[in-house]
Amino acid sequence: MAGKTLTRADLSxxxxxxxxxxxxxxxxxxxxxxxxMSDALVAGESVKLSSFGSFLVRSKNERIxxxxxxxxxxxILPRRVxxxxxxxxxxxxxxxxxxxxxx
Amino acid sequence: xxxxxxxxxxADENPHLFQRDVENIVNTIIDEIGDALAEGGRAELRxxxxxxxxxxxxxxxxxxxxxxxxxxEEKFVPQFKAGKEIRERLNK
Numbered sequence: 001m002a003g004k005t006l007t008r009a010d011l012s013x014x015x016x017x018x019x020x021x022x023x024x025x026x027x028x029x030x031x032x033x034x035x036x037m038s039d040a041l042v043a044g045e046s047v048k049l050s051s052f053g054s055f056l057v058r059s060k061n062e063r064i065x066x067x068x069x070x071x072x073x074x075x076i077l078p079r080r081v082x083x084x085x086x087x088x089x090x091x092x093x094x095x096x097x098x099x100x101x102x103x
Numbered sequence: 104x105x106x107x108x109x110x111x112x113x114a115d116e117n118p119h120l121f122q123r124d125v126e127n128i129v130n131t132i133i134d135e136i137g138d139a140l141a142e143g144g145r146a147e148l149r150x151x152x153x154x155x156x157x158x159x160x161x162x163x164x165x166x167x168x169x170x171x172x173x174x175x176e177e178k179f180v181p182q183f184k185a186g187k188e189i190r191e192r193l194n195k
Contacts (some may be wrong), residue, residue, distance in 0.1 A: 003144030003156075010139075011132050011148075018131045019124050029113070029128050034151045036112050040104040042192045052133040053181075057193065076121045080193040082152070084183030090137055091180065094156055097141035098179040 006079060053086040140181055150188035157182050 012027035019026065037047050037055065047055040058081050065076040106129065114125040134152055136146045146154040161177040185193075 004139065005144060006139040006146040007134060011135055014131050014135045015128050019127050021120075021124070026128075029117070032130060033109065033129060033132055034108055034148060037104070038151060038189050038192070039135065041189065045104050047104045047109070047132075049109070049129075049133055052137065055183075056130050082185035082189060082193060084152075084154075084181075086181045086183075089153060090115060090140075093137055094141045094181055095179050098143060098156065099177070101143070 044080075049087075051089040052085055053084055053090055056083050056085060057081070058083055148186070150186045152186045152189065153184050155182045155184075156180070 008027070008030060011030045012023065015021070015030055016023050016026040021029070040047050041055055041057055044057055046057065060076075060079050060081055062078045063076050065074050066072065066076060108131050110122075110125050113129070114120065114122055117125065139146050140154055140156050143156060145156075156179050159178045161179060162175050164173050165171065165174040166173055
């Protein structure tokens with residue numbers, strides 16, 4: 001199961017095929033969808049796409065990390081991280097298909 | 104933000120498009136990503152993040168309450184790693 005890597009170009013092509021807009025407009029719209037999602041997340045909002053999953057922004061407190069090479073202690077500053085929680089629908093779709101492919 | 108709000112924002116920005124086309128755009132994007140993952144592939148959207156699938160082999164787990172052994176079957180789970188650009192924007 002090597003599988004291919006999907007990129008923006010593939011998404012634009014799929015939108016072009018599905019919706020019937022020009023290639024240029026399809027590509028702009030894909031970009032806009034990602035931008036709208038990113039902007040909401042940067043504003044601290046979560047993004048929930050039913051049947052796909054939720055993107056959540058978590059705030060991490062400061063903690064002491066260690067440089068594994070030198071053993072030196074360095075503070076890891078408080079920061080915000082983006083996490084993705086896949087929906088049950090997405091998990092089931094991937095799991096079913098991958099397990100079937102192995103059989 | 105939920106899917107219908109994302110669709111609404113995109114529709115407001117593009118008054119020349121039909122609502123159903125805008126819905127179709129958003130659904131196509133998430134379906135394509137899901138399909139790529141279900142085929143064992145990845146999706147790399149530079150700046151936003153990368154989706155991949157991780158294999159969790161079968162293992163013997165334990166019910167923490169009773170200590171009883173339970174077989175946990177092999178499974179495949181989706182993973183997401185946020186892109187550099189969005190990580191930086193979150194911490195400006």
